[in-house]
Amino acid sequence: MSIEAPGILPPASFLDKRESGFLHFVKYHGLGNDFILVDNRDSTEPKIAPEKAVKLCDRNFGIGADGVIFSMPGTAGTN
Numbered sequence: 442m443s444i445e446a447p448g449i450l451p452p453a454s455f456l457d458k459r460e461s462g463f464l465h466f467v468k469y470h471g472l473g474n475d476f477i478l479v480d481n482r483d484s485t486e487p488k489i490a491p492e493k494a495v496k497l498c499d500r501n502f503g504i505g506a507d508g509v510i511f512s513m514p515g516t517a518g519t520n
Contacts, residue, residue: 464488466504474507481511 467478477497481488489497494509496502 468504468506475505477504477506477509479509479511482514485514487511 465480469476469478479488487494488511489509497504497509498506
């Protein structure tokens, strides 16, 4: 009896190496809520797309959070 391995399997998640690099984040929680905070001060565009943010917030297959907060760069001389 022989079993053949399937050809190419789809990636298990968006965290597959071909699709992602590193995302530096901190998770904050308090009073029943928790959020993923991403330091995004080096870019005016969020580092991850909304679909990926939803996957990160998944409590079973992601980090688990109520939402993602991006720390964006200041404007007009602000920090």
